[in-house]
Amino acid sequence: MSRPEDILPPDLFYNDSESRKYTTSSRIQRIQNDMTHRALSLLDLHSPSLILDVGCGSGLSGEILSNTEEEGTPGGPHVWIGFDISSSMLGVALEKEVEGDLFLADAGQGVPFRPGTFDAAISISAIQWLCNAETSEDSPLGRLSRFFGGLYASLRRGGRAVCQFYPKNDEQKKMVSQAAIKAGFGAGLLEDDEGTKNAKTYLVLTVGGGDLDGDITGVVRGMDGVDVMARPGAVRGAKRGQEAKGSKVWILKKKEQMERKGKVVKANSKYTGRKRRVQF
Amino acid sequence: MKLLTLNFLTCAVKTCKSSPAAFPLHPRDATLQVVETELNLAFLKNMLPRLMWDELRVVADEVCGFLLSFPPPCFPCFPFPPTRSDLVVGGEAGAAATAEGEEEVEEVPSQTAQDLHRVLLETTVHEGKLVCGNCGHEYKVMEGVPNFLLPGHLV
Incomplete structure (x- = not known):
């Protein structure tokens, strides 16, 4: 048109x-x-x-x-x-x-x-x-x-x-x-x-x-046939793939990715993705 | 363009936005026209608190000089800003009656309301120009339509 x-x-x-x-x-x-x-x-x-x-x-x-x-x-x-x-x-x-x-x-x-x-x-x-x-x-x-x-x-x-x-x-x-x-x-x-x-x-x-x-x-409000689709300020769920870089979730995801590619990846443990202590 | 509109209109030039002199615009070389319309009491009551009386007076005085079609006494000289009860015959008594919830009386517009209606809604600027008190920009009025298109550097 x-x-x-x-x-x-x-x-x-x-x-x-x-x-x-x-x-x-x-x-x-x-x-x-x-x-x-x-x-x-x-x-x-x-x-x-x-x-x-x-x-x-x-x-x-x-x-x-x-x-x-x-x-x-x-x-x-x-x-x-x-x-x-x-x-x-x-x-x-x-x-x-x-x-x-x-x-x-x-x-x-x-x-x-x-x-x-x-x-x-x-x-x-x-x-x-x-x-x-x-x-x-x-x-x-x-x-x-x-x-x-x-x-x-x-x-x-x-x-x-x-x-x-x-x-x-x-x-x-x-x-x-x-x-x-x-x-x-x-x-x-x-x-x-x-x-x-x-x-x-x-x-x-x-x-x-x-x-x-x-x-x-x-x-x-009160009008016929009007649907409210989205409210202003409504909290949307965080999108997939938006995990903060360096977080535990992100590290686990990366390791999984690498494993799938056939790379040698260390096994996951309770220490994976943890912060090191200052004394280290 | 009605005198009511002139009571709200300011200069459109960017640098005039912050200046108090940009309102009201002053009509120059104006020819006026009276267009009779039906009195709308509810509208007058609605507008009353929003009007700027001193500016209305300034504009009415300036315009008076160009009045040809009807004699100046038609312009009432408002001694004070009228209140809503001044617009109805019976004034405060009538207002009190409706407040007490007695029978709904058909409100009769008073002389003040009729004068106001004449000035604000029936008197129109037909030809002439509007001049800003601050920057002196002239807005031409032709057939009752002011031209507010500005060249780019003034926007």
Whole structure:
């Protein structure tokens, strides 16, 4: 499958015709709609809030945020502020007269809001673009760390952010979540339809504990059909072949190896692998 | 761009991060537009403790000079930061009633709430520029969309 990230930078890729195609395609609209609702259920908002929409594009997700509670948006209507790097996309949003405030900005340059501004942040199909740097003086890691650092500061304590993105591979998935953890977030990955073509990856981020009891998995507690695969900080058993060099276990293993090769090896005794006394 | 947003926006330049003068951004040559929206009392109550009043006043004063579409008295001069009970008609009595667990009364937004709504959510900067008080960087606003793209050396 072709990835638009590999073709052109986002501000050039989403030109006038591509933006229009993206916004009018009913298939994309439906997918974006589903993903926004999924993200909102993870955010768990109960009252009208101020939300940051990173990579808002033509405001497909923003329109859902401005809906009222009766129209299916929990805690709505929310007030949102949207960011996008593509001026064509923002042009489409202006034509649609979306209710949120729009900014022409690059998320990889940081988030220019004062600390504690937002109750929540949402990002639908955007942050995979941060893994590409267009100039030699910039790097994907730098862009990710500026973005997550700025986002962490601009969210209030107990706030949450949900970023749906399309990782190219496991490496990229790891790079993005590590960057978020480095910025101070509590982070977890939620995957819908894992292993299929429709796989959707959500990076769930929390600032401070908030009303979460325990770790990040508290976000999905009580949600249907969500399995917790790995807990942060879970102690994994030491891997095979990881015995410390020089230890008794290691020496015994080496001797066995040599024996199998047909070398002459001294028999094991109770003294094998013991430390010598100092007087010796 | 709403004045509410302007109350949270800081300069994006790296060296301004540590400077207190980078907030608020000062609107220059601004044309304002009033976009009527429905009053959302719960949202106002939520935002109230987060607003910076002195900065809001500074921005409102600066913007007042460019007001063409409606007369300045529409801008209320807040003598003090209002509290949550100021937003509802009946004020503290109403708050006390709900606290005692009596019948749920539909809260009626007061004049203060309506003024606040007008200033924060309906007044928007349509054209002009935002200037940082520290580095003097100008962010152009076109059709209500500020341009926050920075050249590489300022990031």
